[in-house]
Amino acid sequence: xxxxxxxxxxxxxxxxxxxxxxxxxxxxxxxxxxxxxxxxxxxxxxxxxxxxxxxxxxxxxxxxxxxxxxxxxxxxxxxxxxxxxxxxxxxxxxxxxxxxxxxxxxxxxxxxxxxxxxxxxxxxxxxxxxxxxxxxxxxxxxxxxxxxxxxxxxxxxxxxxxxxxxxxxxxxxxxxxxxxxxxxxxxxxxxxxxxxxxxxxxxxxxxxxxxxxxxxxxxxxxxxxxxxxxxxxxxxxxxxxxxxxxxxxxxxxxxxxxxxxxxxxxxxxxxxxxxxxxxxxxxxxxxxxxxxxxxxx
Numbered sequence: 001x002x003x004x005x006x007x008x009x010x011x012x013x014x015x016x017x018x019x020x021x022x023x024x025x026x027x028x029x030x031x032x033x034x035x036x037x038x039x040x041x042x043x044x045x046x047x048x049x050x051x052x053x054x055x056x057x058x059x060x061x062x063x064x065x066x067x068x069x070x071x072x073x074x075x076x077x078x079x080x081x082x083x084x085x086x087x088x089x090x091x092x093x094x095x096x097x098x099x100x101x102x103x104x105x106x107x108x109x110x111x112x113x114x115x116x117x118x119x120x121x122x123x124x125x126x127x128x129x130x131x132x133x134x135x136x137x138x139x140x141x142x143x144x145x146x147x148x149x150x151x152x153x154x155x156x157x158x159x160x161x162x163x164x165x166x167x168x169x170x171x172x173x174x175x176x177x178x179x180x181x182x183x184x185x186x187x188x189x190x191x192x193x194x195x196x197x198x199x200x201x202x203x204x205x206x207x208x209x210x211x212x213x214x215x216x217x218x219x220x221x222x223x224x225x226x227x228x229x230x231x232x233x234x235x236x237x238x239x240x241x242x243x244x245x246x247x248x249x250x251x252x253x254x255x256x257x258x259x260x261x262x263x264x265x266x267x268x269x270x271x272x273x274x275x276x277x278x279x280x281x282x283x284x285x286x287x288x289x290x291x292x293x294x295x296x297x
Contacts, residue, residue: 040083040146041081041084041140041146041147041148042080042082042145043079043080043100044074044077044147044148045074045077045149045152046150046152047108047111047150047151047152047154048153049074050073050074050102050103050105050152051072051074051102051103052071052150053101053103054071054082054098054100055099055100055101056069056082056097057096057097057098083096083098096140098137098140098146099136100135100136100137101135102134102150102152103134104134106208107155108153108154108155109214109226110134110152111131111214112130112151113129113130113134113136113148113149113150114127114128114130114148114151115127115146115147116128116149117138118144118145118146119144120144120145136148155210155213157210157211158209158211159181159209160180160181160222160224160290160292161178161179161290161292162209162247162289163289163291164177164249164254165286165287165288166259166283166286166288167283167285167286168261168283168284173191173193173261173277173279174191174192175191175192175261176189177189179204179229180294181209181224181227182207183206185294186202187204189231189245191263191277193277193279195276196276197235197236198235198241199233200231200233201234201239204230205232207227207229208229209224211224211226212225215248215249217249217289217290219252221292222290222291223290223292224290225248225249225290226247227245227246227248229245229246231243235265235266239266241263241264241265241266242264242268243261244260244262244270245262247288254285254287254288255282256282257283257288258280258282259279259281259283259288261277261280263275263277263278
């Protein structure tokens with residue numbers, strides 16, 4: 001995918017830096033005592049409130065790595081600075097790695113991330129639009145700052161059902177499904193991978209079907225294209241394992257369809273524990289198909 005870039009004027013750079021200084025709720029914040037302000041990471045939210053996982057890995061603080069992870073909610077229009085300190089002068093110049101992941105709210109679609117970088121030596125600010133991902137990452141050196149702006153848009157909920165299955169572009173993972181948006185009819189979801197298997201325990205815990213205007217599921221015509229859900233099932237034959245999933249029918253051929261699956265061990269809490277399986281991406285084989293709903297008896 002071609003990523004557009006554009007150079008902004010020095011005036012825009014000054015405006016961004018000034019805004020960053022004015023909108024500076026410095027808590028929560030990654031910081032290191034004894035350093036003056038310099039390197040800069042700011043995260044902004046546009047469209048809908050959301051929470052973010054923000055990981056900063058600073059290898060310049062000594063042997064190994066100093067890793068800070070925060071889960072931070074941001075209101076619509078809110079910006080926060082999470083890293084606002086310099087790097088210890090070294091040769092070569094040290095760099096801070098950052099990963100910012102938006103936990104996309106149900107009923108919204110992430111349209112893009114605008115990732116801007118600027119130099120404290122007043123070189124022009126550059127901007128990159130990231131589309132098709134909820135994660136932005138990069139490096140901050142002792143001369144470079146970054147501003148990440150996540151844009152969401154509300155999308156309409158819809159009824160219907162989704163069928164299909166296949167293999168994401170990850171070896172050893174395959175799945176099959178028949179899922180209904182209103183979860184009142186029969187639902188099935190099976191996921192297999194090299195390390196185990198997962199089967200749905202009916203019914204689905206929650207489901208939201210979304211008609212994203214940026215996605216066309218046809219053919220055939222359907223009232224939605226994106227199925228987001230949470231369910232509980234049997235992991236290797238034992239009940240009590242939670243799955244979060246998102247399936248997107250992006251039309252034909254099936255290789256344009258998207259899948260995201262996270263599975264937790266029996267008894268684990270998705271709010272605190274890491275999933276044992278976490279896969280996402282386009283289908284390598286198979287197809288997802290959105291349909292109008294079946295008649296209810």
